[in-house]
Amino acid sequence: xxxxxxxxxxxxxxxxxxxxxxxxxxxxxxxxxxxxxxxxxxxxxxxxxxxxxxxxxxxxxxxxxxxxxxxxxxxxxxxxxxxxxxxxxxxxxxxxxxxxxxxxxxxxxxxxxxxxxxxxxxxxxxxxxxxxxxxxxxxxxxxxxxxxxxxxxxxxxxxxxxxxxxxxxxxxxxxxxxxxxxxxxxxxxxxxxxxxxxxxxxxxxxxxxxxxxxxxxxxxxxxxxxxxxxxxxxxxxxxxxxxxxxxxxxxxxxxxxxxxxxxxxxxx
Amino acid sequence: xxxxxxxxxxxxxxxxxxxxxxxxxxxxxxxxxxxxxxxxxxxxxxxxxxxxxxxxxxxxxxxxxxxxxxxxxxxxxxxxxxxxxxxxxxxxxxxxxxxxxxxxxxxxxxxxxxxxxxxxxxxxxxxxxxxxxxxxxxxxxxxxxxxxxxxxxxxxxxxxxxxxxxxxxxxxxxxxxxxxxxxxxxxxxxxxxxxxxxxxxxxxxxxxxxxxxxxxxxxxxxxxxxxxxxxxxxxxxxxxxxxxxxx
Amino acid sequence: xxxxxxxxxxxxxxxxxxxxxxxxxxxxxxxxxxxxxxxxxxxxxxxxxxxxxxxxxxxxxxxxxxxxxxxxxxxxxxxxxxxxxxxxxxxxxxxxxxxxxxxxxxxxxxxxxxxxxxxxxxxxxxxxxxxxxxxxxxxxxxxxxxxxxxxxxxxxxxxxxxxxxxxxxxxxxxxxxxxxxxxxxxxxxxxxxxxxxxxxxxxxxxxxxxxxxxxxxxxxxxxxxxxxxxxxxxxxxxxxxxxxxxxxxxxxxxxxxxxxxxxxxxxxxxxxxxxxxx
Numbered sequence: 001x002x003x004x005x006x007x008x009x010x011x012x013x014x015x016x017x018x019x020x021x022x023x024x025x026x027x028x029x030x031x032x033x034x035x036x037x038x039x040x041x042x043x044x045x046x047x048x049x050x051x052x053x054x055x056x057x058x059x060x061x062x063x064x065x066x067x068x069x070x071x072x073x074x075x076x077x078x079x080x081x082x083x084x085x086x087x088x089x090x091x092x093x094x095x096x097x098x099x100x101x102x103x104x105x106x107x108x109x110x111x112x113x114x115x116x117x118x119x120x121x122x123x124x125x126x127x128x129x130x131x132x133x134x135x136x137x138x139x140x141x142x143x144x145x146x147x148x149x150x151x152x153x154x155x156x157x158x159x160x161x162x163x164x165x166x167x168x169x170x171x172x173x174x175x176x177x178x179x180x181x182x183x184x185x186x187x188x189x190x191x192x193x194x195x196x197x198x199x200x201x202x203x204x205x206x207x208x209x210x211x212x213x214x215x216x217x218x219x220x221x222x223x224x225x226x227x228x229x230x231x232x233x234x235x236x237x238x239x240x241x242x243x244x245x246x247x248x249x250x251x252x253x254x255x256x257x258x259x260x261x262x263x264x265x266x267x268x
Numbered sequence: 269x270x271x272x273x274x275x276x277x278x279x280x281x282x283x284x285x286x287x288x289x290x291x292x293x294x295x296x297x298x299x300x301x302x303x304x305x306x307x308x309x310x311x312x313x314x315x316x317x318x319x320x321x322x323x324x325x326x327x328x329x330x331x332x333x334x335x336x337x338x339x340x341x342x343x344x345x346x347x348x349x350x351x352x353x354x355x356x357x358x359x360x361x362x363x364x365x366x367x368x369x370x371x372x373x374x375x376x377x378x379x380x381x382x383x384x385x386x387x388x389x390x391x392x393x394x395x396x397x398x399x400x401x402x403x404x405x406x407x408x409x410x411x412x413x414x415x416x417x418x419x420x421x422x423x424x425x426x427x428x429x430x431x432x433x434x435x436x437x438x439x440x441x442x443x444x445x446x447x448x449x450x451x452x453x454x455x456x457x458x459x460x461x462x463x464x465x466x467x468x469x470x471x472x473x474x475x476x477x478x479x480x481x482x483x484x485x486x487x488x489x490x491x492x493x494x495x496x497x498x499x500x501x502x503x504x505x506x507x508x509x510x511x512x513x514x515x
Numbered sequence: 516x517x518x519x520x521x522x523x524x525x526x527x528x529x530x531x532x533x534x535x536x537x538x539x540x541x542x543x544x545x546x547x548x549x550x551x552x553x554x555x556x557x558x559x560x561x562x563x564x565x566x567x568x569x570x571x572x573x574x575x576x577x578x579x580x581x582x583x584x585x586x587x588x589x590x591x592x593x594x595x596x597x598x599x600x601x602x603x604x605x606x607x608x609x610x611x612x613x614x615x616x617x618x619x620x621x622x623x624x625x626x627x628x629x630x631x632x633x634x635x636x637x638x639x640x641x642x643x644x645x646x647x648x649x650x651x652x653x654x655x656x657x658x659x660x661x662x663x664x665x666x667x668x669x670x671x672x673x674x675x676x677x678x679x680x681x682x683x684x685x686x687x688x689x690x691x692x693x694x695x696x697x698x699x700x701x702x703x704x705x706x707x708x709x710x711x712x713x714x715x716x717x718x719x720x721x722x723x724x725x726x727x728x729x730x731x732x733x734x735x736x737x738x739x740x741x742x743x744x745x746x747x748x749x750x751x752x753x754x755x756x757x758x759x760x761x762x763x764x765x766x767x768x769x770x771x772x773x774x775x776x777x778x779x780x781x782x783x784x785x786x787x788x789x790x791x792x793x
Binding site for chain 2: 630631634637732733735743779
């Protein structure tokens with residue numbers, strides 16, 4: 001075997017190792033190479049993620065995603081997701097990052113990587129007419145209550161408090177049905193309801209019950225993307241420290257939530 | 269009976285084939301009520317769509333141009349737009365414009381609930397097809413028959429009711445049955461406005477139990493049987509109503 | 516052969532003569548437009564604040580909704596193509612002399628014809644995987660592709676019935692004549708039977724396409740970004756104002772009407788043109 005062949009072989013081996021290395025490189029490199037960060041966000045969850053008239057997704061979570069893209073120095077692209085497909089999209093690699101109003105639960109941590117700390121929090125509450133004077137969850141017994149198909153609190157509301165759940169596929173239908181009087185209340189995330197009660201359109205409505213099932217929200221990256229997760233942890237701390245979350249809440253017309261205030265205090 | 273139901277609970281524990289609507293009494297009730305709602309909604313729509321068809325076909329033969337135009341407009345409008353959007357339009361748009369009534373929990377609720385709107389919307393949808401079906405049947409009745417009835421002193425309404433319609437009805441039965449079978453399948457759309465019919469209840473169960481596969485197969489079989497029984501019954505009816513020597 | 520009957524002989528059943536297209540066209544748009552306008556004015560009277568009028572809001576969203584509608588059309592054309600290809604094979608299977616073949620095709624046809632479209636769509640959405648691995652090659656199954664597959668199932672069954680019906684409707688003399696001319700079965704089918712069937716199949720096939728187009732909105736229930744989904748998102752972005760519902764849903768009705776009505780008219784014309792004169 002001549003020296004030449006050995007040299008050539010060595011080059012091939014080295015080149016292929018480099019090639020392999022770049023193939024198994026973490027998602028951060030892929031993003032930078034691509035020049036674009038692809039983020040899964042909600043598109044029917046005002047004000048956290050909703051459409052403007054041109055079809056672009058806007059809201060609190062898209063703004064947070066843009067911050068991440070700016071930090072990485074790349075463009076951002078949004079993919080609308082719904083609760084039933086968001087984790088699959090992430091697993092599949094269709095999206096790099098998911099910021100989609102997802103409640104942080106242990107079983108979800110088995111499937112996706114949720115960096116700490118949590119960026120937001122919400123619980124379950126209802127939106128109902130002030131004139132109905134509802135005070136406790138028990139007051140819902142026997143009344144029709146609008147809900148969203150597939151939400152985990154539907155069954156709890158109907159089994160624990162005896163409400164008759166009338167489940168629609170989207171928020172637009174549920175809000176319309178509530179306003180039309182087809183339901184006595186609409187059971188949903190309290191963060192979205194708070195935003196709704198500030199809307200002059202919904203001035204006659206209130207969020208009368210104590211919030212239950214308060215749970216933090218987690219953004220998520222693919223399992224095994226430790227570097228990206230570490231970067232996101234840093235970003236979340238930064239958001240809390242700088243009051244970015246509070247600022248965005250104000251920008252999109254939500255009253256500052258206790259969770260966001262507490263986190264701001266904690267990291268300041 | 270309890271033993272039979274419990275067997276399915278064991279089946280779930282042993283094999284993971286989860287059929288909660290058999291062993292869980294809460295889910296069993298839901299599916300059973302869903303089934304009844306589907307059948308009841310189908311019957312109501314069948315009845316009203318046939319009524320709409322008969323009246324529409326009669327109006328279409330009217331000597332007033334404007335009446336004919338209105339019936340034609342109705343037919344084209346309902347035949348050429350998606351029934352799901354019609355349902356949404358009726359339930360959300362027209363439903364909110366109607367006056368409200370006091371309900372038993374102290375609020376104001378619309379005059380008509382989701383079941384009523386589903387029945388109205390689907391009846392109008394199927395009715396649009398029925399009008400044309402009946403009309404083709406009426407045209408198949410020879411003029412001489414009508415003239416003979418006139419000569420016997422029948423009034424216009426009597427001729428339509430006692431002579432034209434019974435004859436036309438037998439002729440159009442195959443087409444009518446086909447449309448009615450379609451109507452039963454279309455009742456699944458009521459799911460979108462939360463009418464608790466079979467599909468809706470099945471959806472509730474699979475979101476609670478995460479057993480989409482089992483529920484999906486059950487649904488397909490349930491509708492296959494439901495529609496199969498209907499088709500069988502209709503065919504028998506068709507044979508017994510057949511005009512001797514025709515067709 | 517004589518029939519003993521106490522009923523008079525009936526006229527043959529035929530599809531009725533439709534009213535001319537041009538005279539009716541304008542009139543049909545009137546009720547929808549009227550509903551939109553009535554809805555908007557009613558709401559406008561209710562609260563005349565500085566808010567945009569419902570019609571202006573609708574105009575803002577119209578381009579997006581139109582794009583969604585085009586997606587509906589793409590889904591309908593693809594599902595039709597797929598369903599027709601598979602359905603034609605299934606239909607030929609139904610008239611096969613092989614018992615097992617014809618029985619199997621008959622069963623598949625009946626099964627998918629009797630199942631509601633929405634249930635089939637759910638079936639495709641939830642039971643198909645997100646992606647398929649063939650020989651290590653990963654083929655992703657996006658939602659819209661699953662919707663096409665789900666909608667093509669009932670199309671397939673209906674096309675199969677159309678093919679079978681058309682072949683059966685030809686007089687048996689055609690088969691016998693071909694046989695006496697020493698055509699093989701395949702030759703008879705391809706050279707004699709099917710060419711005659713095309714004309715008979717075209718009107719019901721177009722009817723089916725129209726029905727399919729209207730069924731594409733069902734994809735909204737399973738979350739595909741088509742016109743109804745976008746309408747829902749637009750309405751929730753506008754904060755669930757009830758007075759917007761009538762104009763928005765009315766607009767979607769109008770879109771479909773404008774597309775499907777001409778197809779329906781053309782189908783009727785073809786039906787008349789191809790009508791077999793006895």
